[in-house]
Amino acid sequence: MEKQAPLLCSELRVDRRLYEVTLNSMVLVWKDTQTNKKHIGRSGYAAVKAGSHCVPVCEIIAVQEKEDESPSKDNGKWQKVPQSPADSSQLAFTVFYVKRTRQHCWQCSEVTFHCSEHSICLLWLQSIREQLGLLTNRPKSLLVYINPYGGKQRGKQIYDHKVAPIFSRASISTDVIVTEHANHARDHLKTEADLKKYDGVVCVGGDGMFSEIMHGLVSRSQQDVGADENLTEEPLVPCKLRIGIIPAGSTDCICYATVGSNDPVTSALHIIVGDSQPMDVCSVHSEDRFLRYSVSLLGYGFYGDVLTDSERKRWMGPARYDISGVKTFLSHRYYEGTVSFLPAEGNLGTPRDKAQCRSGCNICRHSVSDKLLNKDEESVSDAERPGTWTVIRGKFLAINAASMSCACPRSPKGLSPSAHLADGTTDLILVRKCSRIDFLRHLLRHTNKSDQFDHSFVEVYRVKQFRFSPRHLECESELDLRENRGSGKHFLCQQRACGCMASRSNWNCDGEILPHTAIQVRVHCQLITLFARGIEEQPVFEDLYAHSWLDGPYVLSCPIKNYSPSSPANKKLIYLTSLWMRHNQFLEETNLHLVFG
Numbered sequence: 001m002e003k004q005a006p007l008l009c010s011e012l013r014v015d016r017r018l019y020e021v022t023l024n025s026m027v028l029v030w031k032d033t034q035t036n037k038k039h040i041g042r043s044g045y046a047a048v049k050a051g052s053h054c055v056p057v058c059e060i061i062a063v064q065e066k067e068d069e070s071p072s073k074d075n076g077k078w079q080k081v082p083q084s085p086a087d088s089s090q091l092a093f094t095v096f097y098v099k100r101t102r103q104h105c106w107q108c109s110e111v112t113f114h115c116s117e118h119s120i121c122l123l124w125l126q127s128i129r130e131q132l133g134l135l136t137n138r139p140k141s142l143l144v145y146i147n148p149y150g151g152k153q154r155g156k157q158i159y160d161h162k163v164a165p166i167f168s169r170a171s172i173s174t175d176v177i178v179t180e181h182a183n184h185a186r187d188h189l190k191t192e193a194d195l196k197k198y199d200g201v202v203c204v205g206g207d208g209m210f211s212e213i214m215h216g217l218v219s220r221s222q223q224d225v226g227a228d229e230n231l232t233e234e235p236l237v238p239c240k241l242r243i244g245i246i247p248a249g250s251t252d253c254i255c256y257a258t259v260g261s262n263d264p265v266t267s268a269l270h271i272i273v274g275d276s277q278p279m280d281v282c283s284v285h286s287e288d289r290f291l292r293y294s295v296s297l298l299g300y301g302f303y304g305d306v307l308t309d310s311e312r313k314r315w316m317g318p319a320r321y322d323i324s325g326v327k328t329f330l331s332h333r334y335y336e337g338t339v340s341f342l343p344a345e346g347n348l349g350t351p352r353d354k355a356q357c358r359s360g361c362n363i364c365r366h367s368v369s370d371k372l373l374n375k376d377e378e379s380v381s382d383a384e385r386p387g388t389w390t391v392i393r394g395k396f397l398a399i400n401a402a403s404m405s406c407a408c409p410r411s412p413k414g415l416s417p418s419a420h421l422a423d424g425t426t427d428l429i430l431v432r433k434c435s436r437i438d439f440l441r442h443l444l445r446h447t448n449k450s451d452q453f454d455h456s457f458v459e460v461y462r463v464k465q466f467r468f469s470p471r472h473l474e475c476e477s478e479l480d481l482r483e484n485r486g487s488g489k490h491f492l493c494q495q496r497a498c499g500c501m502a503s504r505s506n507w508n509c510d511g512e513i514l515p516h517t518a519i520q521v522r523v524h525c526q527l528i529t530l531f532a533r534g535i536e537e538q539p540v541f542e543d544l545y546a547h548s549w550l551d552g553p554y555v556l557s558c559p560i561k562n563y564s565p566s567s568p569a570n571k572k573l574i575y576l577t578s579l580w581m582r583h584n585q586f587l588e589e590t591n592l593h594l595v596f597g
């Protein structure tokens, strides 16, 4: 395989040291000319000594001319060198790039290169800009909605101070709308916004604000093709515009589960580099009328009650969920009803396997190809669809459907740690009536490493569709039948006249209360796309990652029989494999070989 030919190579100064700086179509590398020597470590893997830096071109945010600064002869300190009027030319340029910090957070870092001649400086600026111009997935124009009242009411401040400056550095133009009331953003997107002008829509707020944007865009996309959202069997049309989330809410679960953090700068950088993460969307219907879409949690019982109670405490901000959580836990209510579901078939894993959805996830990649192969599958009616419905009747503390992990700061691994972002399924978790102490054990496991599904009273299924019918409605219809048979008297279950103790909860649909309890839910595989890339594997061997783009070939081999995910060599292999899955043509072009077995 051919080595990447450098487009440009010069000796340039960074601070006081001389570096060999190289640019090719993939990376910008600067190596300290005095210390850098490649060596082979004891493990046999190539490594690079300190003093070498490598930034993939796709992670360069911008490049800018800079007035040269040199050490003053008088005091040795660095200061601006006054330019003569005849020579106002610049001798330095600054590259702004993504730097990974702790816990999946990204920062915008910068490095200034000093050149000996103005022409060299211009050549570098022009070459880097040319390479950036080839990255067609980057947005140039964005429509931004800010909820000034989400979370701790800091949305506007976060956008103005942390996000707007880096968007402007990356030359992204924005139209910003600060919302004036709930559903302002949804209705604007649905009916008014001139979407042709934009490459994406950004929401600054929490999950509720994201939900508004998603509803606006999905409904608009269906209107554009004349699709009727009320028809449960109607295949939905995917949205063309990507959505970016700048987290400024109370839970921020969608951002956390797709990026790995709830840091606004990290999210802004994922938008700038033009990342794409497809996502499943559930449609929720009741009696053949469309109610809402959901991407994270659909929860009846415990999470429905927490939300209902917390809505009355909005003034408390994010703490409302903890107060209502404790209150709901103590009330220990259970609900009767019937859950029916269509289990997912094929190689989609199970909710209890340990294969978590990560950047470049194989299961999600295959789901998209399956979707393309079975283009007509979504238009097949329930009756014709292969697979049989499973019916479970019982008393439940909670019925939860997690279309993604629902990881958030409260529960870093989420409600269903192995749920996938874009596999066309949702994980249906049934928590049957149990003692308070058992339920507490189950809840606690959401915050530690223990398996929250490993309880006799918890069942979990990976499904494509499900339905729920609460007992109180079943009683009503039974009574209706009896009434129609001649008693002439209409009993309502809530009045306990039928002798059943059924009570009703509400559905929590991504943080919104649904008006109906009997619902039908269907997952639409990869209906929307976010400016995100999924949670990245931790880059344990960044030096190798950095070096492998330019030098090589490298052969990594892993005896599959000794495979253990925790061994350092295998962590490296897993990381590189995930990179390969994401950028496979990159690695083909460079000289990195992965050998298994």
Ligand SMILES: CCCCCCCCCCCCC/C=C/[C@@H](O)[C@H](CO)NC(=O)CCCCCCCCCCCCCCC
Pocket: 206, 207, 208, 250, 251, 252, 253, 296, 297, 303, 306, 307, 321, 322, 325, 326, 329, 406, 408, 410, 411, 414, 415, 440, 443, 444, 446, 447, 508, 509, 510, 511, 512
């Ligand atoms: C003992 C500690 C147990 C902690 C258990 C924590 C489990 C947390 C699981 C969080 C799952 C979030 C799923 C995301 C849902 C979002 O679409 C939605 C909109 O933002 N958020 C909520 O509905 C907001 C839902 C917020 C739910 C908070 C629940 C807090 C439960 C506290 C129970 C305490 C029992 C203490 C007994 C003494």
Ligand SMILES: Nc1ncnc2c1ncn2[C@@H]1O[C@H](COP(=O)(O)OP(=O)(O)OP(=O)(O)O)[C@@H](O)[C@H]1O
Pocket: 146, 147, 148, 149, 150, 151, 152, 178, 179, 180, 181, 182, 183, 184, 204, 205, 206, 207, 208, 209, 210, 212, 248, 249, 250, 251, 252, 253, 511
């Ligand atoms: N200007 C506004 N005034 C009042 N409500 C608004 C406004 N703009 C948006 N909203 C509504 O505020 C609700 C909550 O917003 P958001 O999701 O941003 O914060 P949150 O509820 O604190 O966070 P989370 O959803 O992550 O728990 C949303 O459902 C949204 O419809």
Ligand SMILES: [Ca+2]
Pocket: 280, 402, 403, 404, 419, 420, 421, 422, 423, 424, 425, 426
């Ligand atoms: Ca899913």
